[in-house]
Amino acid sequence: xxxxxxxxxxxxxxxxxxxxxxxxxxxxxxxxxxxxxxxxxxxxxxxxxxxxxxxxxxxxxxxxxxxxxxxxxxxxxxxxxxxxxxxxxxxxxxxxxxxxxxxxxxxxxxxxxxxxxxxxxxxxxxxxxxxxxxxxxxxxxxxxxxxxxxxxxxxxxxxxxxxxxxxxxxxxxxxxxxxxxxxxxxxxxxxxxxxxxxxxxxxxxxxxxxxxxxxxxxxxxxxxxxxxxxxxxxxxxxxxxxxxxxxxxxxxxxxxxxxxxxxxxxxxx
Amino acid sequence: xxxxxxxxxxxxxxxxxxxxxxxxxxxxxxxxxxxxxxxxxxxxxxxxxxxxxxxxxxxxxxxxxxxxxxxxxxxxxxxxxxxxxxxxxxxxxxxxxxxxxxxxxxxxxxxxxxxxxxxxxxxxxxxxxxxxxxxxxxxxxxxxxxxxxxxxxxxxxxxxxxxxxxxxxxxxxxxxxxxxxxxxxxxxxxxxxxxxxxxxxxxxxxxxxxxxxxxxxxxxxxxxxxxxxxxxxxxxxxxxxxxxxxxxxxxxxx
Ligand SMILES: Nc1ncnc2c1ncn2[C@@H]1O[C@H](COP(=O)(O)OP(=O)(O)OP(=O)(O)O)[C@@H](O)[C@H]1O
Ligand SMILES: [Mg+2]
Numbered sequence: 001x002x003x004x005x006x007x008x009x010x011x012x013x014x015x016x017x018x019x020x021x022x023x024x025x026x027x028x029x030x031x032x033x034x035x036x037x038x039x040x041x042x043x044x045x046x047x048x049x050x051x052x053x054x055x056x057x058x059x060x061x062x063x064x065x066x067x068x069x070x071x072x073x074x075x076x077x078x079x080x081x082x083x084x085x086x087x088x089x090x091x092x093x094x095x096x097x098x099x100x101x102x103x104x105x106x107x108x109x110x111x112x113x114x115x116x117x118x119x120x121x122x123x124x125x126x127x128x129x130x131x132x133x134x135x136x137x138x139x140x141x142x143x144x145x146x147x148x149x150x151x152x153x154x155x156x157x158x159x160x161x162x163x164x165x166x167x168x169x170x171x172x173x174x175x176x177x178x179x180x181x182x183x184x185x186x187x188x189x190x191x192x193x194x195x196x197x198x199x200x201x202x203x204x205x206x207x208x209x210x211x212x213x214x215x216x217x218x219x220x221x222x223x224x225x226x227x228x229x230x231x232x233x234x235x236x237x238x239x240x241x242x243x244x245x246x247x248x249x250x251x252x253x254x255x256x257x258x259x260x261x262x263x264x265x266x267x268x269x
Numbered sequence: 270x271x272x273x274x275x276x277x278x279x280x281x282x283x284x285x286x287x288x289x290x291x292x293x294x295x296x297x298x299x300x301x302x303x304x305x306x307x308x309x310x311x312x313x314x315x316x317x318x319x320x321x322x323x324x325x326x327x328x329x330x331x332x333x334x335x336x337x338x339x340x341x342x343x344x345x346x347x348x349x350x351x352x353x354x355x356x357x358x359x360x361x362x363x364x365x366x367x368x369x370x371x372x373x374x375x376x377x378x379x380x381x382x383x384x385x386x387x388x389x390x391x392x393x394x395x396x397x398x399x400x401x402x403x404x405x406x407x408x409x410x411x412x413x414x415x416x417x418x419x420x421x422x423x424x425x426x427x428x429x430x431x432x433x434x435x436x437x438x439x440x441x442x443x444x445x446x447x448x449x450x451x452x453x454x455x456x457x458x459x460x461x462x463x464x465x466x467x468x469x470x471x472x473x474x475x476x477x478x479x480x481x482x483x484x485x486x487x488x489x490x491x492x493x494x495x496x497x498x499x500x501x502x503x504x505x506x507x508x509x510x511x512x513x514x515x516x517x518x519x520x521x522x523x
Pocket of ligand 2: 324325326369447
């Protein structure tokens with residue numbers, strides 16, 4: 001910012017360095033925020049009621065969107081993959097292939113991205129407006145630790161609820177896929193499921209759930225971080241919501257990339 | 270001069286808030302440079318000053334919402350910046366703070382807003398007692414009928430009064446009011462001023478009142494302090510300041 005507005009700015013390089021410095025400063029601040037979360041979650045008082053309330057809100061608000069998207073993805077993915085498999089005479093592999101891609105990758109990532117859009121921006125905007133209207137300060141003077149009451153409860157809620165939503169999403173996506181298979185030929189749900197689960201084992205399911213836990217944590221972290229440190233009035237609230245989604249989505253892809261490296265390294269696949 | 274110093278030292282012992290040589294700056298924006306003020310037990314002090322001179326910043330420092338750079342600020346005889354979190358919480362429990370913007374919790378009803386401080390401090394687990402207390406406090410500000418509304422359904426003046434009720438519900442020993450009557454009609458403003466006076470009389474509450482409302486100041490103030498250029502520019506009773514020849518002080522009384 002300071003560099004941009006300086007008329008004597010020596011140009012592109014300093015702008016690049018300025019941008020990098022800002023990036024690392026932000027990364028440092030987010031890490032400090034995450035560390036504070038772990039410090040605060042360890043010690044009482046615990047805000048159980050608030051955690052339950054937030055989990056319910058988050059799950060309830062996002063379930064229909066996640067459900068509809070998952071159903072369509074499962075359906076479309078199956079319809080799209082079918083011609084290729086038919087060409088190789090491997091139509092029987094359809095449920096297994098679709099099942100693996102949904103559970104390993106598409107289910108968690110799509111659900112997490114939807115949650116980043118819906119939950120992350122919601123948290124960013126909500127905390128942002130609480131900040132600019134001094135509600136967070138008011139909480140602090142009434143003897144409540146606002147970080148615990150507002151931030152920790154929401155981060156715990158996203159960390160718990162995103163994996164739950166992923167499992168529900170996976171289930172619905174598989175059902176969508178079953179409908180697609182059924183459209184093209186008679187198959188019972190039981191047969192479909194037995195074909196899917198023959199090709200899937202714990203090595204697919206567990207890493208995918210663990211990954212979702214990190215996705216949920218990242219969504220809560222970015223939403224809370226951006227909202228909690230909102231500045232500059234109501235315009236800042238919009239900016240916080242926006243950058244919560246952008247950074248949250250980016251983190252999801254980075255975590256996904258790291259997760260695939262780890263699982264391959266340990267030979268789980 | 271020496272006489273005056275002596276008097277000041279004598280009264281300092283019963284000062285419940287004492288501010289001396291307080292300095293606060295935000296970057297290059299020097300808000301308070303050398304501010305001195307004392308608040309005695311059971312006293313109402315009204316603080317005047319131009320917009321942006323640091324009135325809100327001053328009282329936010331008293332509850333440690335903002336940090337000061339140097340000088341000393343003692344509440345209940347203890348340096349605010351030296352308190353542990355636990356001590357800070359128990360100090361805040363004895364203080365009420367009315368925000369300039371009311372700062373009601375948007376996601377809660379009026380009733381929940383008022384119950385929040387009671388719940389958080391485990392003041393009472395008895396449902397009837399809590400209800401009774403909420404009712405009594407709301408009646409004090411004349412808004413019992415709004416108990417089940419959301420803050421978004423209230424007018425600006427109503428929000429202010431609910432904010433006031435919320436900060437009064439714990440019956441604090443010190444009240445910090447940030448513009449309690451701004452944006453209210455003269456009748457409600459007078460009611461609020463009377464309420465503030467009544468609290469002082471009944472509970473021996475000490476208050477710092479930031480206000481531009483001279484009617485409110487005349488009614489409530491035992492003493493006034495005028496902030497200018499980061500210092501306590503003038504201090505005295507309503508009548509002495511009103512009679513002042515200083516043009517800056519005079520301007521507030523016209
Ligand atoms: N959190 C903050 N960060 C940076 N600067 C601040 C902050 N809070 C206040 N200021 C600055 O401090 C100065 C005093 O602000 P303050 O809110 O105390 O004014 P005020 O006297 O209450 O004015 P008003 O009567 O309009 O409410 C202003 O210049 C403001 O820009
Ligand atoms: Mg102010």
